[in-house]
Amino acid sequence: MAGQVFAYIVYKEGKADDTALELVKAAGKINPDASPTAIVTGSGSDLDAVCNEVTASYKEVWKFDNEALAYPNAEIIRQLLVKVLPADAVVLVAHDTFGMDLSPGLAIMLDSTFVPDVVDFEGLEGDTLKAVRQEFSGQVSTHVNCDLSNGAVINVRPGVFQADGAAGVGGQVIDKSSEIGELVLRRRYLETVEAEVGDVDITKEDVLVSVGRGIEDQDNIEIAEELAEAMGAVVSCSRPIVDAKWLEKSRQVGTSGQTVKPKVYMALGISGSFQHLGGLKGNPFIVAVNKNPKAPIFQVADVGIVEDLLEFAPVLTEKIAEGK
Amino acid sequence: MEILVCVKRVPDTAENEIEVAADGSDIERDDLVYSVNEWDNYAVEEAIQLVDKAGGSVTVVSVGDEEAEEVVRREMAMGANNGLLLSDDAFEGSDGKGTATILKAAVEKGNYDLILTGALADDGAGQVGGMLAAMLDLPFASVVNRIEVMDDKKLKIGREIEGGNQEMHEIDLPCVLSIQTGINEPRYVGIRGIRKVASVEIPVWGTSELGVAADSVGAAAARVKRLDYFVPDLGEGAEILEGSLEEVADKLIEMLKAKGGIK
Numbered sequence A: 001m002a003g004q005v006f007a008y009i010v011y012k013e014g015k016a017d018d019t020a021l022e023l024v025k026a027a028g029k030i031n032p033d034a035s036p037t038a039i040v041t042g043s044g045s046d047l048d049a050v051c052n053e054v055t056a057s058y059k060e061v062w063k064f065d066n067e068a069l070a071y072p073n074a075e076i077i078r079q080l081l082v083k084v085l086p087a088d089a090v091v092l093v094a095h096d097t098f099g100m101d102l103s104p105g106l107a108i109m110l111d112s113t114f115v116p117d118v119v120d121f122e123g124l125e126g127d128t129l130k131a132v133r134q135e136f137s138g139q140v141s142t143h144v145n146c147d148l149s150n151g152a153v154i155n156v157r158p159g160v161f162q163a164d165g166a167a168g169v170g171g172q173v174i175d176k177s178s179e180i181g182e183l184v185l186r187r188r189y190l191e192t193v194e195a196e197v198g199d200v201d202i203t204k205e206d207v208l209v210s211v212g213r214g215i216e217d218q219d220n221i222e223i224a225e226e227l228a229e230a231m232g233a234v235v236s237c238s239r240p241i242v243d244a245k246w247l248e249k250s251r252q253v254g255t256s257g258q259t260v261k262p263k264v265y266m267a268l269g270i271s272g273s274f275q276h277l278g279g280l281k282g283n284p285f286i287v288a289v290n291k292n293p294k295a296p297i298f299q300v301a302d303v304g305i306v307e308d309l310l311e312f313a314p315v316l317t318e319k320i321a322e323g324k
Numbered sequence B: 001m002e003i004l005v006c007v008k009r010v011p012d013t014a015e016n017e018i019e020v021a022a023d024g025s026d027i028e029r030d031d032l033v034y035s036v037n038e039w040d041n042y043a044v045e046e047a048i049q050l051v052d053k054a055g056g057s058v059t060v061v062s063v064g065d066e067e068a069e070e071v072v073r074r075e076m077a078m079g080a081n082n083g084l085l086l087s088d089d090a091f092e093g094s095d096g097k098g099t100a101t102i103l104k105a106a107v108e109k110g111n112y113d114l115i116l117t118g119a120l121a122d123d124g125a126g127q128v129g130g131m132l133a134a135m136l137d138l139p140f141a142s143v144v145n146r147i148e149v150m151d152d153k154k155l156k157i158g159r160e161i162e163g164g165n166q167e168m169h170e171i172d173l174p175c176v177l178s179i180q181t182g183i184n185e186p187r188y189v190g191i192r193g194i195r196k197v198a199s200v201e202i203p204v205w206g207t208s209e210l211g212v213a214a215d216s217v218g219a220a221a222a223r224v225k226r227l228d229y230f231v232p233d234l235g236e237g238a239e240i241l242e243g244s245l246e247e248v249a250d251k252l253i254e255m256l257k258a259k260g261g262i263k
């Protein structure tokens, strides 16, 4: 039987991230009998507040308080975890930019198995865990067998294990700060530079016409702008459009961009990666235009149009204009 | 500065419809268009720009079959100085740790100040850079979207985190960084560039050249084993509108009006 299950808790300004609850749910899916232990690192009152908060959903909460941990620097936290975790630990971490930073190296240092970006678990048999992952930008899924005999670090995709809310388990906080020991600082956190604010605030818009790589060329952005104008909407986009410098960063929807809550979202030539969809909240009416009928965006869209957007969008624009 | 950039040849998901093969054991690979992994291309561009400023050389390395040579050559056409292909039947079926084990051996045969990987590749794992750093006992940073050389002992780097905010760090050299897209604008590679490197010899190293034990890599050593590929049945999905462009537009306009999508 696999070892003790742990969950690393991410938090901000003294409040646990949604993933704190999602990891409890994920642990239950791995093994219904598991009672995961929360690990919370940091310093001072924010740390205490989060430890107390997560006692509602974790029976045991390990607290590590140290000034060097004040900012969550994965390079330091990894050293700490290697010292304090049992050899066969199964560690759950949210697959965000912190989890991407921490986990692969942690698994190597613990000599355990790393399982990245898991979207589902399908049972544990002995030491073998069957998990579901996605490949090729979510176009196909795979089952993987993971060997947990030496423990594992498992990164869980945020948002997929929807939690029902804290269970009120009334757990206890165990202060483990004395076990921290010496920490080596080969990567030193300096500051966080906030993303630039642009000319429009897409987070406040009701209707967005969003363009992805399918727009193919900078000159074609106009096609989306004309459609947006006809609809009374604003243009937003996926990451490759910003990488190519065709639109400003402030118009990017997704985990590394803006979180938007429109009523209507038109996705033109966007495949529907989880990083993109992670920025789309509030259950909007989604229209997807994509020439690939297998594009993952069609799984989340309400209405799909399997066409070349460069042909379809101008027709739509014209028809809307005619009707006005 | 001596820089090693790890690159992977992948099916281009922007160009291909990925389909599961009939028996579910693989995807249909016959008609796929392959290219260099998008993130890796940014990493190579960054390495070239760093060397342009600070001197040194860029080596591009790929773990793969003989066809992976084409992406190594392409990145050399971009301006990388050296290429290296790590290929052996024993490498087949490696998991992330296996790939990192192979790369580690290649790193140890050189003398690199900086090792770059892409933040992510076609398997969506984003694991090789972090694993490689841990195996080499070097500092690591992921999703890097800015690199500034401070002196020959350290870099100032930015990590692009949630919300597009940038987390700035100082990191000791040598180190391993995984690169995020958008860090630069990768240069265009023309036919002339490709021609220039067409006949350059690219060394191929296997287990014996690398000193890697065959049973420490490949399918047998993998602790994460892929069982199949499948397309999940996710309920209803979108209602697909059919008809001519005009008919579809008319139907959509009615729906948009009902939902407040046309003001």
Ligand SMILES: Cc1cc2nc3c(=O)[nH]c(=O)nc-3n(C[C@H](O)[C@H](O)[C@H](O)COP(=O)(O)OP(=O)(O)OC[C@H]3O[C@@H](n4cnc5c(N)ncnc54)[C@H](O)[C@@H]3O)c2cc1C
Binding pocket: A097, A137, A211, A212, A213, A214, A215, A216, A237, A238, A239, A240, A241, A252, A253, A254, A255, A256, A257, A258, A268, A269, A270, A271, A272, A273, A275, A276, A279, A289, A290, A291, A292, A295, A307, A308, A309, A310, B013, B014, B119, B120, B143
């Ligand atoms: C840490 C991290 C953070 C990230 N953050 C974000 C983020 O915040 N936002 C974000 O968007 N991405 C983000 N990404 C990138 C993400 O993984 C995807 O690479 C990206 O979302 C893909 O954008 P896309 O859908 O526009 O392009 P692609 O995936 O290339 O899809 C293009 C689509 O267009 C279709 N198409 C092509 N031509 C046409 C045509 N003529 N007509 C109609 N359809 C066409 C294709 O079939 C395809 O489905 C992040 C990645 C990482 C690693």
